[in-house]
Amino acid sequence: MxxxxxxxxxxxxxxxxxxxxxxxxxxxxxxxxxxxxxxxxxxxxxxxxxxxxxxxxxxxxxxSRGLARIDAEFFTSSMKGVVGAGGGALHAIVGTLEITGLTLLVSVPIGIAAAVFLTEYAAPGSRFASCVRFLVDVMTGIPSIVAGLFAYSLFSLVLGPAYRSGIAAALALSLLMLPVVIRSTEEVLLLVPHDLREAGWALGAEKHTVIWKVVLPAALPGVISGVLNGVARIIGETAPLLLVSGFADAMNYNPLEGRMASLPVYIYTQWQMKGLDAQAYDDRAWSAALVLIAVVAVLALAARLAPRLLKGKK
Amino acid sequence: MRSETLTPQRAGAAAAAFSVVAALAAVLGFLLIQGWPALSAGLGELPSHAENMWQLAGPLVFGSVLVAAIAMLFALPVALGTALYLVFYAPKRVATVLGGALDLLAAVPSVVYGLWGIMVLAPALAGPYAWLNENLGWIPFFAGEASATGRTALTAALVLAVMVLPLTASVIRSALALVPEASIEGAYALGATRWETIKLAALPFARRSIVAGSMLGLGRALGETMAVAMVLSPTPFLIGIKLLTSENPNTVAAYLAQTFPESHGIETSALIALGLALFAITCAVNSLARWITREKTK
Missing domain, CATH: 1.20.5 (Single alpha-helices involved in coiled-coils or other helix-helix interfaces)
Known part of the structure; x- marks a missing residue:
């Protein structure tokens, strides 16, 4: 026409x-x-x-309820020997930091390497790669409490049923974190233009050199943002920690041995094991919830801003 | 294509990818090893004085499915409406705010949802529950004696609905965003109203993703632990559909969290076996959801 x-x-x-x-x-x-x-x-x-x-x-x-206990004592003391009012969540904050740090140490290198394999090394249409992708999907759907049961099963087989530790919690959380890191890194790596890789190869660089010096730096802001999102997701996990790191009133710096408090479990136990002065326990639970939500919000915000800030520098 | 030689770097990356396979195999293996003894447990050895694993697991699986299904009953229409509103109606600024609100809902830790559910939502719903019970008590779900505390299966389902809503909404939303522009323009050109356009062009296109999003939400709701453990006031071995009473079926995940810290020996094995069952159920639901979406992209 x-x-x-x-x-x-x-x-x-x-x-x-x-x-x-x-x-x-x-x-x-x-x-x-x-x-x-x-x-x-x-x-x-x-x-x-x-x-x-x-x-x-x-x-x-x-x-509104969390502000009640946002004071110096809350951030500088543990619950050791505290009955009723007072006390703080320092031991839980330290525990959460240690457990999260250990989780990152395990899940970030493995996750990034796995994503590099899927996007850079695996042949297109590779059976193994599509199998791994499917299993990453399956892993994303693992209920967090099952991850906790897994960490318990593994550690109790070797170290006995009474073993509780921060590192067991980190293992459980790594299982939840790993698929998040792989997925987000894979997505970012796919966005890196193929020309960049070809330019590197044309200069005679080895494949791994190109990945290490060209692809990963180009993808870095996105990878960081993905990791931050992952941390925001796992830092509030309660159920697996309740099973394997348990609850503690006192500070425990050693993640290899002994019960270790964490912010989410602290919230749960303050609410659940109320003493006579119920108000004091509720106040601590809400204040810890406020701290936890603030941390999650900051992480999520950082995840959004990270790509822009890091790109702006270049 | 460059020739693929086996460098240590390539082997390392492949090993990392293989760790995913190994990790899932380990989950399955260790849960089996530790849960196995419970299947042959004698009388009086199981938690909650259950006679055998089936008596223990049956009501819990029933409770999980009941609460998760009711949660999806609430979550799906809202998620669908929100996703449609975001894609087809909302001005850009409103869409940004709404997207942020969904992200926030997704980011709130489940223990905080639990705290809110038990301290704010449950007391607030006790009144409406009494009203529902009085006026609509002839419906089996609303029968029985309404709970005065509001710690019922319905409250747990409502909290779960809020928790899984962002996931379902985001799956549906990304599917709606992929509806071919030509179909939408075509429908408008034929004189269709906005709703008719959605009905004719968008919904058929996104149908599979709507189903998949609901399944993923269901999977998440089935495995959700802390919020249910805190909100629900459970009755052992109960199988029932009265949603407003203070006697409620417990869910697998919540039962695990409540019972595990004080369990020993064969009790622990039984709980691990329950965890394995939960893992199998959520895996089946999630795999089905992935399969539905995979089919479409082929």
Whole structure:
């Protein structure tokens, strides 16, 4: 059809329009469709508003009740010997930092290396690679408590059923973190333009040199952002830590031995094992929740800003 | 294509990829080793004085499925509505705020949801529950004596619904964003209203992803532990569908968290066997969801 035909066709269509509009039933059907459209649009908007209700209620409660114990003592003391009011969460904060650090130490190198294998080394359509991708998907869906049971099973087989430690918790969390790192790194590596790799190879560089000096630096901001998102996800995990690192009132710096407190488990145990002065325990639980949510929010924000900040430097 | 020689770097990367296979095999292996003794446990050895594993596992699996299914009943319409609103209606600024709100909901730790569920939501719902029970008590779900504390299966399901909503919404949203522009424009050109366009062009296209998103949400809800463990007030071995009473079926995950810290010997084995069952169920649900989406991309 030429352009001229197109232009000619339009007036014809317009001629038809008044005829259609004279038909009352069509007019009615049209306005009914329009009303239906409006009502449904309002319903969808309502669904979007509905998600704000729990969010606002939750954040408001955490902030308003959590502020009660945001004081110096909370950040400088443990719960050792504390009954009733007072005490703090320093031991839990240190525990969470150590456990998270150990988790990163395990999951980040393995995760990045696995993603490099999937994008850089595996032949396209490789059976092994697609099998690994599928299993990464499966791993993403592992319930966190099952990860905890796994770490318990492994460590208790070697070191006895009473063994509790920070490192067992780190193992459980690594299992949850690993698929997040692999997925996000793989996505970023796929975004690195192929020209960059070819330029490196053309210069005579070895494949691993190109990966190490060209591909990974180009992908770094995205990788960091993925890791931060992963940390934000696992730092609030409670169930696996409850099983394998347990709860403790006193400071334990040693992740290899003994029960180790952590912020999420601290929240749970303060609420669950209330003493006589219930208010003091609830206050500590809410304050720890506020600290935890603030940490998660900062991590998520950093994950968003990281790519922009790191790219701006170059 | 450069020739693929076996360098130490390549071997290292392959080993890292293989660690995924090894890790999952280890999960399965260690849970089997440690859970096995429970299958032959004698009378009086199992937790909660259960007679055998089936008596222990049956009601818990029932509770998990019941609570997760009700959670999805609430979460799916809201997630679908939110995703449609985000993709087809919301102005850009509203969409950014709403996307941020979903991210926030996804980022809140489950123990904080538990704290909020038990201290804020449950007390707030006790009144409405009494009303539902009084006026709609003839519906089996609302029958029985309404709980005064609000720590019911329905409250647990509502908390779970909020928790899995972001996941389901984001799966549906990314599918909707892929609807071919031509189909949408075509529908508009035919004089379709916005809703008719969605119905004709977008929903059929995204159908598989809507199902997959619900399955992923279900998988997440089945495995969710702390929020349920804190909110629900469970009754041992109960199988029932009365959602408003203070006697509720427990879920597998919540039971594990509540019982594990004080378990010994064969009890621990039984709990690990339960964990293995939970792993199998969530794996099946998630694999099904992935399979549904994979089919589409082929």
């Amino acid at each position: 030429t352009q001229l035909d197109n232009q000619l066709a339009i007036p014809e269509l317009q001629l038809d329009v008044p005829v259609v509009h004279e038909d009352q039933s069509v007019l009615k059907a049209q306005s009914r469709a329009l009303i239906k459209d409006k009502v449904i649009a309002a319903l969808f908007a309502l669904a979007a508003v509905a998600i704000a209700i729990p969010l606002i209620s939750l954040l408001w409660t955490v902030v």
